[in-house]
Amino acid sequence: MLAETVTATAETATHLYPLISDLGLILMTAAVAVLIFKKIKQPLVLGYLIAGFLAGNHFDFFPSVTDIKSVEVWAEIGVIFLLFSLGLEFSFKKLVKVGGTASITAVTQIVAMLFIGYTVGHLMGWKQMDCIFLGVILSISSTTIILKTFDELGVKAQKFAGNVIGSLIVQDIVAILMMVLLSTIAVSSQFSGSELIKSVLKLVFFLTIWFVGGIFFIPTLLKRAKSLLTDEMLLIVSIALCLMMVILAANVGFSPALGAFIMGSIIAETTQAEHIEHLVKPVKDLFGAVFFVSVGMLINPGTLAQYYIPVIILTVVVIFGQSVSSMIGALLSGQPLKQSVQTGMSLSQIGEFSFIIATLGMTLDVTSSFLYPIVVAVSAVTTFTTPFMVKLSIPVSEFLSKKLPRKWVKRIERYSANAQAIKSVSTWQIVLRAYLLQIIIHSIIIVAVTFLSAKFLLPLVEGSKFGNAIAALVTLILLSPFLWALALRRVAVKEVLILMAERKYRGPIIMMILFRFILTLVFIGFLLDNFFSREVAFIAFAVALILYIIFPKKLNAQYHRIETHFMKNLNAREIINNKRRRSDLTPWEGHLSTFDIAKESNIAGKTLQELQLREEIGVNIAFIKRGDITIKIPSRNERLFPGDEVCVIGTDKQVDEFKDYLNKHEIDVSPNVKENEIVLQQLELKNEDFIGKSIRQSQLREKTNGLVVGIERKGDRILNPDSQMILEKDDILWIVGDKKLLTKLVQP
Template identity: 75%
Template sequence: MLLTAATTQTTQHLYPLISDLGLILMTAGVAVLLFKKIKQPLVLGYLIAGFLAGKHFDFFPSVKDVHSVEVWAEIGIIFLLFSLGLEFSFKKLMKVGGTASITAITQIIIMVIVGYFAGQLMDWGKMNSIFLGVMLSISSTTIILKTFDELGVKSQKFAGNVIGALIVQDIVAILMMVLLSTIAVSQQFSGTELLLSVLKLIFFLTIWFIGGIFFIPTLLKKAKHLLTDEMVLIIAIALCLMMVILASNVGFSPALGAFIMGSIIAETTQAEHIEHLVKPVKDLFGAVFFVSVGMLINPHTLVEYAMPVAILTLVVIFGQSISAAIGALFSGQPLKQSVQTGMSLSQIGEFSFIIATLGSTLHVTSDFLYPIVVAVSAVTTFTTPYMVKLGTPVAIFLEKKLPRKWVKAFEQYSANADAIKTVSTWQKALRSYLMQIVLHSIIIIAIVLLSTKYILPLVEGSTFGHSMAALITLVLLSPFLWALSFRRIAVEEVTELFQNRKYRGPIVMLIFFRIALGLFFIGFILNNFFSPITALIALIASLIVYFLFPKRLQARYHRIERHFLSNFNEREISRERQTRRDLTPWDGHMATFDIASASNLTGKTLEELHLREKMGINIAFIRRGDIMINIPSRNERLFPGDEICVIGSDTQVKKFKKYLDQNEIEAPEFVAETDIVLQHLELKNESFIGKSIRQSQIREKTNGLVVGIEREGKRMLNPDSHLILEEGDILWVVGDRKLMAGLFKK
């Protein structure tokens, strides 16, 4: 009886939770099928599904426990941001460059100001206006990428700038969420408080990223042979939630922690695998999040605020387009590409929902703001494909209608953009010094804080407790203090600058500043553990130790740095190894054969043998004693004792081996060890587009050989030399590593 009663009570408790989840997923499933059929964004389907399952729609079963849905929505935000971090990678941000950064930042600044004043004009209050400005400034990555795929414009030049701008927008949106949280909690706009929040954010982001890259890839690598897919998924989610807890404990949003952990894992070799495993979890909770957003759509509110919805929709469409176009022009893009970029970014989406959720959770925004933003997002989602299509016609129209003087000025500014972007030797040296000072200072401060919080309490009260704590802290800090004070930085730039009397003084000042900063940190640490007099004596002793053992400190620091860089570059190194291992594209591989003295092929040129035409193989090199002939020409002859390396598929190589056997050639097959490598190049605006492979003179210019082409998903191994090269082709070229570098720099 007791068991039955307990079971009944549990069932009654779980019933709303299970029935609500079932209703949400069932409605979302139907909406997904319908919107997939009519080729509309799935996010829009989820919003409508949420509206149908919400309490504001009477002709459909409604969710009973709204609080549980809100919890799932929070989890959905965490997994959405974690997945975004997995796709992000800090290296990707560094490769984006100034063009996309200027475009995104200009757009965000203008739209935040425009959105704020729009809210003020509608008398919505200061806090609503601030949140509105931020919500209207972030474009939708999901909607834009889907639109580009459907319209087939992803390979066009402006699309690269748009995608880069979206990456920058995402990271800026994370930063703005932190600042909004600070403003919401303090309810004031103190510049000092905001500056402290930014510095705090930079400090923790740096520590989390450096610590994460140092330890997490090593953990995943060491345990790789033990991990199943299930364990990898559990570990990935555990790491994500651990960072969520850390972020929450220091006063940041859980979403920030999830994003940071995703970006850390993005630098590991397991990134793609983890992204694949997490995707179903992200899709599930992401759907719940978007459905929960749709549940907040109140038709009565939308009717009441129909005019603000219409106004804000126009603000987004025109404001985003114009501000992004202005940003692209500032960055040095031509007028046409700037207009295309601007019109592609003319919508708001998932980040606007997350920011709206933040305002609602902190109870600093009004209830009407959420459904209004959702409605604006829905309308701009529909208009996005049309805006992308109109980008080119509008650009052509503006080029015709704008004063000729303006158009020429835009062209001149764009042409001179590269000159603007040049960086002087002094700037490079100064940037390197500042980077080293900031990074090592952050690491030193973090270790001191950890030591004060965790090591000092353990030894408190013992006779030599403070001495032990200070010693442990200094030992941990010693390599970083050495690097901060004495490590040589930007050696070539500093040597060049030192020859110029103008820069000798500033360089010497930077060197002394680093040493003084190191001394300050040592004194600060010792002062925390000892009285001032004892600290001074300990400082002198510490300096003696540092001067006596500089090589050991240097070796220790370089060991730590190598480990960090190895983890940081592990993904790229792994890809490079894989490329070398699978040197030829797709199903092709390399094999070597020895030419027998009795072969009837000796003395013939490669053109006479017609090996490519007969069997589809290419000859990568001929080794003749100590002489290596890389990518031999068609006039090269075969001689007895030559060792030749061919590239082809399994079938082609077997056919060639049989052909050689018939001509009395010894054929011991093995994998070649050589400096010959195969690299790929995507044709964008290269000079040989529209020419045949032979006319492109790739062989003559780089001593390389085109052994494969990928075009619109179709692959051609060992293509004919008369094949015309087209924009978007991916060329696979085999040749000497050093000589090939010239082709791939273009």
Template identity: 70%
Template structure:
């Protein structure tokens, strides 16, 4: 027994001593870098260099393989934590500005990095990996720099953070594509397309299934889970998704990221993030230290020129491409420059991608230390680049041709104009979304049934019949939603009533029905012989069209459960708010402001709702934005969701007040397009006059909501403000009338 224990101790000794050396070195380096107010990531890298085999004046790591395993675990937990901070709803909120900025930057830098690698006569795979590594900025370094410089609340910071979210998603996609290219050793367009389709398929299935089951699991077991158990369950879910991702050929990091983003939609996301943070910090430190261990001074001296060249390419290329992308997205020059210089570094994702290349044995040994060196240099320069943003923007505004600056201002103003989606666009988007989503779900159920259900029952007498019957029952609600469910009814009814642009909708309606019948035929053909399949198909179609209400009920139950889980976090916050706000015998009630109401556009002070009805407004929900306890100057807009507090009598009085102020639309009315348009003031007819004297409001049937003058914007200007030459007016009005003003 003693020999066994002694043997185990001997086997564990290198592992324990190595871990102790790593943590001791990392701890000292972190303390020093904290005192110097430098990014902790650099401290970890230097700690790794000191503990590595390339530095002889310090104890070295003995069991490198174990450290590599821990580093891989560190990548998993880093991506899991990143997913916990990321919500799929955030991607929608960052909007087109961040997406255009990030996409422009990545495309430019991948091309620049690949070209630089080829010019240095590197291998094709080295050049491809180099381009991808140079294209991803560091979320950790940027957020820490923003905190230290106190700029996180500035407007450009929101665009930077949004671009980082998009970059992280695209980085995950590129890791999958790099794995495919590395295995096939060639860049095939068809393989790339199939890889993207495969990724979209599995991401959709994992997300839908995860949102359907994981929040329910955590909610049902909440009373049983202590902090310790919740941590174990969360990590178990993370590793389960890691296994699933690995089994279908994706990187483990992708699985960890997906599970993190699923848990991010639950009410316990913040608590889980807090519990996981020490685990992430521990293994993340091991990962960054393992990266530092690969720094070879001899390699850096030998490749000093490539390091210097790639550092210049990273700083200038990232800054330039991000600035151009932000300008293309319609941001002003100053904010675009600030965004560009903030994204001028590489970091943790570059290390992860470099690790991927090394593990697949497709990149050269010199690439890793070069990327680490470039990252270290650009990490040091990041605070200075962020601080340089404002002075550089001012300098460019002075030095660039005046015509260019005005063109940028005009483009930015145009990009801020309100974009109204047509009924056809609304209908087409809804139809395509339903077709793609439900087709993926149906295909997944059929594949799972064929792989797991059929082998389980096929030995029985009616095995194929049982498998086909169960499969049809499972997919039937989704078949109904795919082919028979009414979608975007208002937009479709409008298209059919006006008899315009009905063709695409009719095609999609018949396509949906045909696709549903195809899936039914595909199922019965998979489980029956051709002769039996025909009879089964007829029977299945008759049954399918005979019970639409039951199928609808089943589908709506499933959909309601999914949406309840998906919105659970927001619903919980709202309930918590209501619980805190509800006074004594009063209660909360929610009303929608009709688009045709008289009270639209007026402030709460002008409406005097409290004086007239006795209620108080708890919050106003406007799209994704919730305005808690709105001030008296807050205006009401169409389709606002207003939550009020009052007694039964007061709430009824408020409801009556809303009904009295709703305008009945005429039976036949000419449709007008109301838009936000900017007008560059050159017409002498308006210069020198006040807004009221210019009669722009009467001529456009609109309202002057803003003036841009010498780069400054005045919101809701007073009617007596005198108009000057080269003023840019923002006017809300009829599109045709505004066009006539512009032409004059």
């Protein structure tokens, strides 16, 4: 018996030996590389890539990994945790709040680089699938590298950084969608329009179901189990939820990475998102390191020597193509020239998503073997160049301002100023958006529940006398609130009443109402047709319709409870954390930033007049938040107290000076922006009551409970003007103040 045990133990050790030794080699090499790259202040990703090259089979003067298959499994797990962690940092609402500026920038860059990448690959004689993957690979910038660079250069609080980060959010979402589409193209090996449409509709269907169901159940689960969950249990539950969604995504034909990302984005809406992100980070870092090391193991010097010309060409294409396309996108979105150049030059690299997409091509066996090492080489070079591109962006913007024709510069400035003023959405757009959202979400929920019931519930009652009737009744009860909401729930009530007063909108609105009602009838018929014969389904349909007419109030109440629960879960994190928001004064590159006054600060207790912040640094105090109290546009006699949050308005340079000023006085800095009722409003001066008076004499501060923070006069701009400045006709004033008072002021 003892001999058998010893033999079994020896066999187990023999089996585990390559696994343990390989993992030890990878982590030891990665640790040394990371220490070196940390010392020379270079991105850690490059350290992992070089560690992988050293531990790989293409470098003979260093111990090599023996079991490549195990490393590939770890690398796949690394991708899952990387995407899960990315999802935890992402919020679906954050994408909405990114707005048009970052979306236009990102979409312009992606479309341009898709075309450029495909064209360059075609000109180099690569096969079509290589060209398609190359276009996608070159279109996605690196979130990891950019955020790391911003931290190291200390520019994360500057205005252009907000647009860059917003663009990265959009790019990450588009990258996920393109991974799904690439998988479809690779499997079908053709550009079938119908197949692509099916894939997109399938993706939208499952994303909606997963998001709605996840937000409805998961925050509630975590909230009710909060008192029972230790850090260890919360980590286990989070990873379990992640892997559950990975399995679900794989079973319906999507990549495991998509499932991990979706679960991360669902958990990101919970109140424990930051804590979970903190707990998952070590796991993500471990397996993420293994992933990047595995990428480095595929670097083949022979292949790179053979394809050094494509590496050089693609490096130039990425640096200049991404910079120019992103800059054009930022200009189109209404950003000034300086910020557009800073945005473009910051996005001039490829990184982790490019590796993942290149890995997808290899896994599906549809791309050539040389593509992967070329992509890694281009990423390594552009990672090194990123900090220099960010540093050079200001000199380049100044150079362009001087060298470009003056007419062009003036048009860019005017377009930028006007773009900020175009914020309104028409009443018809509001109504149309509300109706489409109502139809799409409820239709997906109804179809999903019907299919699930037919697949899982119906087989349980099959063979019994009233089995089908019971299954149909249960399904109908479950769907009744959603069917009622699809047919009869009123949305955008005020806007609909406004439009109904105009004759040209009455017909379209009535048609939309009828369409919703007819679609509901179709879904009821579809549901019953899955459980009964046509004749029985028709009778059941009539009975169901009568029941819906008899109990509208109960259905309304039930749906209201479901919706309230969903919205409560969706907004819980935002309500508790008082999520911060960034406000911009684009024409002057000024913006609002919030800083915390530390308890040990030696400026606490002083008045704003004593501090002379405006005179010494050039910033204005927009508001002071003290606990639950917000002091809007504080007077010069207002004192600062420990724990206050002060919101200042100024340029990037002024905000940095204020930050340094606080640091000198031992202040804890938290450069985030708080949700507030203070807004920036553009006002063209036409009112005779103000013309010829100074800013102080005009009493604009008293009338708006605000500050005049900018004046544009005949093309010249003045940020934070002196209170004695005389106002002239056709001045364009930028005022930060109370939203309601400003609205009254600009109304004729």
